Amino acid sequence: MSAVATSTRQAPGGMNVKLANRIVIYGLLALFAVFYLMPLFVMLVTSFKTMDEIQNGNMLALPRAPTFEPWLKAWGETCVGLTCAGIKGYFWNSIKMVVPAVLISTMLGALNGYVLTKWRFRGATLVFGLMLFACFIPFQSVLLPMATILGSLGRFGVTLQNTFGTSFGLGNPTVNLVFVHVVYGIGFTTLFFRNYYEAFPTELVKAAQVDGASFFQIFRRIMLPNSLPIIVVTVIYQFTNIWNDFLFASAYAGTGDAMPMTVALNNVVNTSTGVVEYNVNMAAAMIAALPTLLVYVLAGRYFVRGLMAGAVKG
């Protein structure tokens, strides 16, 4: 048997070697895919099972009677710490923090990139180099200094509250998180936009200047409409990072009403009231992961190449 197998493999030579290579390559790829998809699969099936089925059945088995109950419970009833109103409030907390943080950091990055490439000033390269440093600073090292700054801002907010009757959001944990993420994100967004605008034809800016457009008119009418690919990249990157952030969230809004999704999820899993409800935990984790998936699916479509075609040359 084995002799026959080896002889057939060797006789036609190249063809079979090629086939064997293919099998090895695709086999490995499939193995890795399974390895990566397994946790997601387990989470998904578990979230649709009843507790009985989880305790008595196989972890990998498909749910016998799929139920949405765990999802509804995770969304509206499960306990986070001592309050049992589900994770929906924390979900919106995260949205309220992520959307402004992504928009502001992306806009500032675009503006920085525009200035650093099209309105070069003495020392522009140095400024850009220093901003790049922001990308290499580890989260942990800024925790304490940032806490001090947020504390001062909070105290200033109290002063404003006493003087004008409003704190302008200073001291609010959501505003604090937006501030932290914007500051931390500017380095990355500036890097993205600067590199994109570096290759952006400067003649367009000159033409707009001759046409009488102002600094911001050029930015809004010429630069931004032609930056869709890099805006999409930046938004995906920033959204994923900020949504998934746990360290800043737990440090600056780890308790109380402004707690973001990631911290709440951690608390859901750590809250023990007798039985661990795996199905609810899995459903909550899936809900926490959905927005980033959604952003990829929706924004990924706009990864268009060749957007600049027609601007210059023939």
Add this chain to the structure above:
Amino acid sequence: MAFLEIDGLRKRFGQVEILKGIDLDLEKGGFLVLVGPSGCGKSTLLNTIAGLETITAGEIRVDGRTINDLHPSKRDIAMVFQSYALYPNMTVAGNISFGMEMRGVPAAERQKAIDKVAKVLQIGHLLQRKPSQLSGGQRQRVAMGRALVRDPKLFLFDEPLSNLDAKLRVDMRIEIKRLHATTGTTIVYVTHDQIEAMTLATKIAVMRDGEVQQFGTPAEIYNNPSNLFVADFMGSPAMNLIPATIGAEGNALSVVLQREAREPISLPMANAPAGLSAFQGKPIIFGVRPEALTDPEGAERNASNIATADCHIEVVEPAGSDTFAVTNLGGKGVVARLRADANIQPGTNTPLAFNLTKAVFFDPATETRIR
């Protein structure tokens, strides 16, 4: 008073002086071409007129008004860029009317202006397209339309044809010339192509290393180059610049050209420029354009000073309309332009007629013209 006046214009980037004192002027309705090799400062000069570059010293006036420190949009100029610089996110109509929109012209008026320009340039059917859907020639037209719609005092063109293929370039060149003739606008045009310069200009400024080498009409530049650089740069095929010495033949001066393995040629000069007598016995550069060096039958009948000499033909290049013959004089390949049907064989000796009325002489040490 000239319409466009540039006085003592200097531009410095750090320690490097890009423009070293430019003086130019152009009458209203004129067509000034700035020509020179890359890096000569011609585009920088155009950008300073446009206001896209600041100047270090000097003055620029348009129609009597100093515009040195005005913002580009306040200078009443329009510019056509080398890459066309069409806004890719806007339609052709949007591109053309963007400047008016920025100046707050009402929509109805904008539409009227767009239609008018579209008619002149025959781009009416393209108005709703995006630049990416246009061919190179159409983009060129739109870029011109964007400039034309402003009806400015001064048009600036920055190598507008260099991205087009050869045939389209000739078509667009004629179109620009027609546009200039019909609209009577004043144009400053940058190119490195000396044929574009010759065909389009009413005035040419030949530039090198931030200095104007010569400023004059195309005919002046072509027939009376003021130095070796201008003579070499303008004209295609280029002027033959042959090392020679000045001798005497009777009481007239003569040009002595060395030949390979034969006695030198001596061309008697009937009316040599006055300055040439000082160079008797000394080396000079003898400049003669290919069309002034031809077969004796093809030589200009009414030229007063034609000398004929026997030359050894090394290469013959039939180009259809003309035949070019290459001979060796003074150690250099020299191109003669003969009639298309001239009976000439490579490797033979043939008499060639030198039209010395058209000949020019340069001092090899200073590279300036001997007059």
